[in-house]
Amino acid sequence: YDVLESSAQTDAYPTRDPEKETWRERVDPTVWQDWTDQAPISRGQADAFDRDGFLVLEDLFSTDEIAALVSQAAELRSALEGSDAAEVVTEPGSDAVRTVFNLETRHDLMARLSRDVRLAGIAQFLLNDEVYIHQSRLNYKPGFTGKEFYWHSDFETWHAEDGMPRMRAVSASLLLTDNRAHNGALMLMPGSHKTFVSCQGETPDANYETSLKTQKIGTPSQESLRDLAQMHGITDAEGPAGTLVLFDCNTIHGSNGNITPDPRSNAFFVYNAVSNALADPFAAEEPRPDHLAHRGTPSPIKLRTGALV
Numbered sequence: 116y117d118v119l120e121s122s123a124q125t126d127a128y129p130t131r132d133p134e135k136e137t138w139r140e141r142v143d144p145t146v147w148q149d150w151t152d153q154a155p156i157s158r159g160q161a162d163a164f165d166r167d168g169f170l171v172l173e174d175l176f177s178t179d180e181i182a183a184l185v186s187q188a189a190e191l192r193s194a195l196e197g198s199d200a201a202e203v204v205t206e207p208g209s210d211a212v213r214t215v216f217n218l219e220t221r222h223d224l225m226a227r228l229s230r231d232v233r234l235a236g237i238a239q240f241l242l243n244d245e246v247y248i249h250q251s252r253l254n255y256k257p258g259f260t261g262k263e264f265y266w267h268s269d270f271e272t273w274h275a276e277d278g279m280p281r282m283r284a285v286s287a288s289l290l291l292t293d294n295r296a297h298n299g300a301l302m303l304m305p306g307s308h309k310t311f312v313s314c315q316g317e318t319p320d321a322n323y324e325t326s327l328k329t330q331k332i333g334t335p336s337q338e339s340l341r342d343l344a345q346m347h348g349i350t351d352a353e354g355p356a357g358t359l360v361l362f363d364c365n366t367i368h369g370s371n372g373n374i375t376p377d378p379r380s381n382a383f384f385v386y387n388a389v390s391n392a393l394a395d396p397f398a399a400e401e402p403r404p405d406h407l408a409h410r411g412t413p414s415p416i417k418l419r420t421g422a423l424v
């Protein structure tokens with residue numbers, strides 16, 4: 116791969132060249148404002164997010180709140196077992212539910228969670244803007260049969276296929292089971308968010324129909340991943356149910372399969388800055404459906420405080 120400097124023109128992050136992969140420098144900040152004592156996270160946490168591209172926060176939610184969310188997630192899952200809705204993605208090779216999209220539209224408690232100051236308020240601070248939900252999902256990784264997610268940057272897909280212009284989005288994953296290295300916890304490469312890996316390979320039509328089970332296009336080459344892992348190392352985002360994992364839209368991440376008896380699940384909300392609303396896709400013919408990427412004029416989230424239940 117070549118290593119090129121980027122510039123903030125019409126397409127700050129060109130990707131999916133049919134011929135070659137390129138490393139480009141990130142032109143956007145990670146933390147979009149200076150820390151003050153009004154911030155919802157400590158100075159050390161803001162610095163860590165800036166440096167690593169992620170942050171793991173424990174003890175933000177009470178046991179009652181987590182119990183309510185866990186039972187809601189289980190209900191949603193059993194209600195959608197066997198559903199052929201486009202918003203429900205099954206595991207490769209089985210009918211087990213892997214992902215349910217549009218989480219906040221399915222239940223009041225999930226809607227309330229999506230607006231909570233502990234998620235959306237931190238996102239607002241990091242992005243220094245009002246925020247809206249770009250995508251939301253429940254991720255389930257069943258015991259024994261849960262399959263891996265290969266290494267990728269979310270932003271690469273959101274830019275190429277959804278038209279997200281700049282790196283001004285953050286994902287909040289609230290763990291609903293214990294997540295450990297052994298049951299397929301999220302793995303992240305700390306510091307990888309400062310490099311944009313412009314991936315090789317054109318986007319096939321309706322790529323999302325297969326990429327949500329097994330992603331092939333928009334993933335870095337093994338050569339790039341080897342170099343990134345050597346430069347940055349790999350961190351397991353472990354924690355008990357109730358842990359919040361925040362990560363920048365360009366942090367390289369993935370997860371292993373789960374052959375343990377212990378399922379792994381999380382509620383996942385992507386907050387995008389309202390000033391970074393979607394344009395036409397940068398490297399795909401058609402935008403993806405709305406349940407994968409909310410389009411149109413964004414309606415900013417009104418923050419909620421206090422207990423969820």
Ligand code: 6CS
Nearest residue numbers: 267268269272326327330
């Ligand atoms: O498609 C998405 O929006 C997300 N899912 C996958 C498998 N890769 C890119 C992004 O994280």
Ligand code: FE
Nearest residue numbers: 267268269368
């Ligand atoms: Fe991802």
